[in-house]
Amino acid sequence: MKGGAWGIYIALYFWLAAMGGGAFLISLSLKDRGTKVLGAWLALIGIVAGALLLIADLGEPMRFWHLLAGIHPVSVMWLGSVVLALSGIGLFWLIISKEWPDWLVWTTAILVLLVVGYTGVLLMATARPFWSGSPLLPWIFLASAYTTGSALLVLFGSHSEKLAKLSFAFAVIEILLVAAHMIWTYSGAKDAITAAISGNLAWAFWGFVVVGVLIPLYMEAQKKALALAALLVLLGGFLLRYFIVYAGQVDVMRF
Amino acid sequence: MPKANDYAILFDASHCTGCRACQVACKQWNDLPGEATENWGSYENPPSLSSETWLRMKFTDGMLNNEVFWDFTRDACMHCSSAACVESCPTGAVNYREGGIVTVDQDWCIGCRNCVQACPYDAIHFSEQMGVVQKCTLCYDRVSNGLEPACVKSCPTGALHSGTYAEMKKAAEERLQSLKAAGYKDANIYGLNEMGGTHVLYVLLKHPSTYGLPVGLSKESSKVATGWLSAGIAAAVLGFAGVKWLSDRREEVGGGS
Numbered sequence: 437m438k439g440g441a442w443g444i445y446i447a448l449y450f451w452l453a454a455m456g457g458g459a460f461l462i463s464l465s466l467k468d469r470g471t472k473v474l475g476a477w478l479a480l481i482g483i484v485a486g487a488l489l490l491i492a493d494l495g496e497p498m499r500f501w502h503l504l505a506g507i508h509p510v511s512v513m514w515l516g517s518v519v520l521a522l523s524g525i526g527l528f529w530l531i532i533s534k535e536w537p538d539w540l541v542w543t544t545a546i547l548v549l550l551v552v553g554y555t556g557v558l559l560m561a562t563a564r565p566f567w568s569g570s571p572l573l574p575w576i577f578l579a580s581a582y583t584t585g586s587a588l589l590v591l592f593g594s595h596s597e598k599l600a601k602l603s604f605a606f607a608v609i610e611i612l613l614v615a616a617h618m619i620w621t622y623s624g625a626k627d628a629i630t631a632a633i634s635g636n637l638a639w640a641f642w643g644f645v646v647v648g649v650l651i652p653l654y655m656e657a658q659k660k661a662l663a664l665a666a667l668l669v670l671l672g673g674f675l676l677r678y679f680i681v682y683a684g685q686v687d688v689m690r691f
Numbered sequence: 692m693p694k695a696n697d698y699a700i701l702f703d704a705s706h707c708t709g710c711r712a713c714q715v716a717c718k719q720w721n722d723l724p725g726e727a728t729e730n731w732g733s734y735e736n737p738p739s740l741s742s743e744t745w746l747r748m749k750f751t752d753g754m755l756n757n758e759v760f761w762d763f764t765r766d767a768c769m770h771c772s773s774a775a776c777v778e779s780c781p782t783g784a785v786n787y788r789e790g791g792i793v794t795v796d797q798d799w800c801i802g803c804r805n806c807v808q809a810c811p812y813d814a815i816h817f818s819e820q821m822g823v824v825q826k827c828t829l830c831y832d833r834v835s836n837g838l839e840p841a842c843v844k845s846c847p848t849g850a851l852h853s854g855t856y857a858e859m860k861k862a863a864e865e866r867l868q869s870l871k872a873a874g875y876k877d878a879n880i881y882g883l884n885e886m887g888g889t890h891v892l893y894v895l896l897k898h899p900s901t902y903g904l905p906v907g908l909s910k911e912s913s914k915v916a917t918g919w920l921s922a923g924i925a926a927a928v929l930g931f932a933g934v935k936w937l938s939d940r941r942e943e944v945g946g947g948s
């Protein structure tokens with residue numbers, strides 16, 4: 437993309453890492469081991485796929501190792517790369533272990549939480565008013581990690597009804613947070629918000645609201661086709677990342 | 692804060708005629724190609740900085756107190772002392788060099804564009820062809836050999852000066868005094884406090900925002916601190932809500948599938 441904006445790869449990466457990470461975090465509060473292992477697999481796949489997208493998005497992909505070798509802890513992206521790598525190791529370790537020692541579960545859980553959370557901090561620490569104008573992006577990304585993570589577990593047939601309920605509860609929290617974020621940033625980021633509500637990103641924003649939240653909520657209330665509702669929630673999670681990533685840059689994607 | 696002997700540039704808006712000699716000189720010295728642009732209703736051209744335009748003159752016009760104004764200001768890297776590009780860069784490729792100059796090590800940069808998102812002056816840009824970012828170097832290759840930056844050298848009106856930070860700051864203060872004495876009561880110096888103090892200082896006749904310059908900037912480090920704090924609270928609150936919801940239903944949920 438001209439001017440080097442962050443685009444579809446970044447949106448996909450945020451989505452995959454948060455979805456897998458959310459599934460793992462939620463599976464940890466469940467009893468059965470099968471779901472926990474499934475959660476760890478989903479998180480590992482999400483994080484590895486996300487990391488590959490991140491590397492493919494670089495201007496010099498073969499230099500990806502500079503991300504760690506540069507050792508620059510003040511940079512959110514450097515810290516993010518470190519926790520991304522460490523969480524992958526932790527998850528892999530869990531998957532190959534028969535016993536899950538508490539310290540390893542906790543450490544991995546915290547690393548996965550950091551992977552989800554840092555993406556919000558990364559966008560906040562920029563000069564883009566739509567991303568940095570409110571402190572709510574980490575909240576939105578975390579809520580969405582739970583929404584999409586539990587929907588993903590539902591799709592894999594685990595504890596469908598209860599997890600679907602959890603997913604939809606977080607979807608409601610998430611949409612309230614998105615509304616609060618848009619009101620909070622409105623004065624500094626009018627262009628971004630106009631693009632989302634009625635401009636060229638309206639399909640993604642309204643797609644998130646209607647297809648990703650309202651229709652699944654309705655289906656849940658009707659107790660209909662939970663799997664389909666869960667699938668729509670996942671799609672909504674992507675549309676959310678897409679509109680946030682692109683709306684933040686409407687002012688600079690000019691020529 | 693910049694150190695007294697750091698390299699610095701002074702731009703004096705009260706002398707600038709918007710001739711853009713500096714803009715062209717920068718292109719020539721740094722071997723940067725021209726850009727094909729379209730008329731968009733202003734003499735300002737190109738409409739923004741890019742990986743191939745490291746300096747341009749910003750034109751602002753309109754009505755103020757029933758008078759037409761047409762003002763010119765410099766738009767290029769400010770060589771900040773607390774530079775958002777440096778602090779956001781995961782690899783350390785863009786960094787402070789000798790004399791407070793901020794430059795990109797293009798053999799180490801990975802083209803992640805985090806610096807592009809972080810710079811409050813929109814002064815650093817990604818080159819599609821090169822796969823890395825580039826921007827104004829404060830003509831490091833010239834000043835370290837005792838020459839003036841190309842843009843300063845080319846300025847025909849005396850709006851651009853270069854020297855040590857202490858000299859430029861003194862010159863700015865003197866110019867400010869004489870402008871105030873001449874009745875320009877809103878005259879001011881821009882860059883003394885922005886982003887930890889910048890190595891490019893501006894003398895302006897009006898409030899910086901009338902020239903389209905950002906005011907009230909927060910440093911990268913405080914944005915990062917707010918971000919982590921907010922993420923921590925979010926993790927505690929939302930994490931607790933989720934765990935509680937599940938553990939309240941643990942028997943139902945954990946029971947079977």
Ligand code: SF4
Binds near residue numbers: 768793813815826886
């Ligand atoms: S103006 Fe932008 S690119 Fe230049 S030093 Fe400051 S933050 Fe970096």
Ligand code: SF4
Binds near residue numbers: 779799801806824
């Ligand atoms: S694009 Fe290059 S200079 Fe900019 S943050 Fe990434 S590695 Fe650093």
Ligand code: SF4
Binds near residue numbers: 716841
């Ligand atoms: S100091 Fe050199 S690189 Fe920077 S704007 Fe002037 S001519 Fe261009």
